[in-house]
Amino acid sequence: MSEDRQWTGRTDGTGWMHKALTGLFKVLPIPLMYLFMALVVPFYLIFNHKGYLAIYHYLHRRMGWGPLKAFWGCCVNHFLFGACLMDRFAAYAGRKFKMEVPDLHLFNALSEGEEGFLMLASHIGNPELCGYMLRSERKRMNAISFGGEKSTVQASRTRMLGGNNIRLIEAGEDMGWLFTLGTALSDGEIVSIHADRVFGSPKTLEVELLDAPARIPEGPFAIAASRDLPVLAAFSLKTGLKRYHASIFRLDTPQMEGLSRPEKMQALADKYALSVETVLKQWPLQWYNFYEFWDRKL
Amino acid sequence: MEDLKYELKEKIIEALRLDDLVPEDIEDDAPIFKEGLGLDSIDALELMLLMEKNYGIRLSNPSEGKQVFKSITTMAEYVSAHRSK
Numbered sequence: 193m194s195e196d197r198q199w200t201g202r203t204d205g206t207g208w209m210h211k212a213l214t215g216l217f218k219v220l221p222i223p224l225m226y227l228f229m230a231l232v233v234p235f236y237l238i239f240n241h242k243g244y245l246a247i248y249h250y251l252h253r254r255m256g257w258g259p260l261k262a263f264w265g266c267c268v269n270h271f272l273f274g275a276c277l278m279d280r281f282a283a284y285a286g287r288k289f290k291m292e293v294p295d296l297h298l299f300n301a302l303s304e305g306e307e308g309f310l311m312l313a314s315h316i317g318n319p320e321l322c323g324y325m326l327r328s329e330r331k332r333m334n335a336i337s338f339g340g341e342k343s344t345v346q347a348s349r350t351r352m353l354g355g356n357n358i359r360l361i362e363a364g365e366d367m368g369w370l371f372t373l374g375t376a377l378s379d380g381e382i383v384s385i386h387a388d389r390v391f392g393s394p395k396t397l398e399v400e401l402l403d404a405p406a407r408i409p410e411g412p413f414a415i416a417a418s419r420d421l422p423v424l425a426a427f428s429l430k431t432g433l434k435r436y437h438a439s440i441f442r443l444d445t446p447q448m449e450g451l452s453r454p455e456k457m458q459a460l461a462d463k464y465a466l467s468v469e470t471v472l473k474q475w476p477l478q479w480y481n482f483y484e485f486w487d488r489k490l
Numbered sequence: 491m492e493d494l495k496y497e498l499k500e501k502i503i504e505a506l507r508l509d510d511l512v513p514e515d516i517e518d519d520a521p522i523f524k525e526g527l528g529l530d531s532i533d534a535l536e537l538m539l540l541m542e543k544n545y546g547i548r549l550s551n552p553s554e555g556k557q558v559f560k561s562i563t564t565m566a567e568y569v570s571a572h573r574s575k
Contacts, residue, residue: 367523367534367559368552374538375550393530411532418505418539454507 210281217285222278222433229274236270243482244270250485254402255476269477276318276430276480283321291325291428295440302422303328308380309422312387312412312443312464315480316471317429318436319386325438326426333358333382334373338391363391377419387412387425387464388481397458399465402472404486408461416444417456425467429475441467495566505540506533518563526561534559541565546574 217225237244247269251262279289293299302309308331313319326333337360361376363369376383388408390396395410416423423443431437443463448456472479499513506529520526523534537559541547547569549555558568 367531367556370531370534371538371549371552371555374535375548378542378548393532395530395532411535414532415535418536 213281214284217278217282217287222282222287225278225282226275229278230271233267233270233274236274237267240482246481246483246485247479250479250481251476254404254486255472265477269479272430272477273480276478279318279430280320288434289321290432290435291321291438292431292436293325293438293440295438296326298424298440298442299326299328299426302424303331303382306380307422308377309382309424310412310416311382311384312423312425313384314386314388314425314427314468314471316388316427316468317475317478319426319428321436322384322426322428322438325428325436327357328382329357331357331380331382332376333384334361334376335359336361336363336369336373336383336385338363338386377415377421383415384426385412388468388485397461398487399461401465401486402469406465406486408465410457413457413460413464414453416460417453423460423464425464427467427471429471429478439467439471441470443467491566491570494570495562498562498565498569501540501544502527502537505536516562519561522559522561522565537565541569544575545569545572547572 244266247266248262251257251265251269252259255262255265257265279287283289311322311326311333313322335358359376361369361372373383390407390409391411393409393411395414396407397410397413398405398407400406415421421444425441425443427439428436429439441463443460445463448459451459495518496513499516502508502516503511503513508527516527522537523529529537538549538555541549541558549558558564
C-alpha cells in the first residue's frame with residue numbers, strides 16, 4: 193500500500209481560523225461566505241496540483257468526460273468541496289440545513305432493532321451532515337473520526353453532534369480507540385466509519401468501481417463480516433444553498449447468509465462499490481478523494 | 491496453562507486466517523502486534539471478538555486491553571482469571 197493511500201485528510205487552516213470562521217457564520221449570510229471561498233478556489237487548483245489532477249483523471253477516465261468538460265468539472269468540484277466545508281462550519285455555528293431522506297425507513301428499521309449496525313460513509317458530498325438527519329433515539333451512534341484533525345474542529349464536531357446522540361471516537365495510531373469501538377458494537381450501538389480510505393491497516397479489498405479496479409480498506413467489511421452486522425451505506429449530497437439529499441443503501445442481503453467470512457467481506461465491499469457508483473453517476477462532481485484512487489490508468 | 495496457550499494460538503490462526511502458520515510457530519512471549527506476529531488494528535478487533543465469543547470476556551478498558559494483547563502468555567493469564575465460558 194503506497195503512502196498516498198494512507199489517510200492524510202484533515203481540515204486546512206489553523207485553530208484560530210476555524211474559530212473565526214465559525215464566528216463569521218453566526219453573523220454573515222452563507223452566500224457571502226461562499227463568495228469569499230470562491231476567491232480561494234483558483235489558488236487550490238493551481239497550488240494543489242496533485243488534487244486537481246486526481247479529480248481531472250477521475251472525470252476524464254472514469255466518467256468519460258472530454259478534456260474541457262473535465263477541466264470545468266474540476267473547478268466546480270473544488271467549489272462544491274469548499275461549499276461543503278463552509279456548510280460544516282455553518283453547522284458548527286448553529287445554522288440549519290434542509291435534508292431530504294427518501295430511504296429513511298432503512299435507517300429507522302435498524303435503529304429500532306436490538307442489534308448494532310455499521311454505517312459506511314465516503315468522501316462524497318458532506319458526510320458529517322449525516323449526523324443531522326440520521327438520529328436514533330434508541331441507539332447511540334459512534335462516528336469514527338480520524339486523528340490529526342485540529343482540536344478546534346474536533347471540539348466543534350463534538351458540540352454539534354453530541355446533542356444528536358452521537359459520540360465521536362477519534363482514531364489514532366494507538367490501539368485505544370479500537371476497544372471503544374469494539375465495546376460499542378458489543379453493546380448494540382451504531383458505528384459510522386469511512387470505507388473509502390485506508391487508515392491504520394494496509395489491508396485492502398479490490399472492487400470494481402466505474403469500470404476499473406480500485407482498492408478500499410478491508411477493516412469496515414471485516415468488522416461487519418466477523419460480527420454478522422447489518423450494514424448501511426449513507427451519503428449526503430449537496431443539492432442547493434441550504435439543501436441536502438441523503439442516499440441510503442442496505443448492503444447486507446439474505447443471500448450473504450452462509451458465505452464464509454472472506455466471501456462475505458468481498459460481497460459487502462462489492463455492494464458498497466455499487467452504491468458509491470450509483471451515487472457518483474447522479475452526482476459526479478461531489479467526489480472528494482483528492483488523490484489517484486484507481487489502481488491503473490485505464 | 492500450556493493447553494490454554496495452545497488453544498489460543500489455534501484460535502488466533504483460525505480467526506485471522508494466518509494460513510502459513512501453525513501454533514508451534516508462535517512464541518508464547520513474543521509481541522502479538524507489529525514486530526511479533528505482525529498483527530494490526532483490524533486484527534485487534536478480531537481478537538476482541540475472539541475473547542468475547544470463546545471466553546465471554548469483554549475488553550472495554552483500552553489500557554487493560556493493550557496489556558492483555560501483549561503476548562500469548564498475557565492473553566492466557568487473563569483468560570484463565572476472567573473467563574465465564
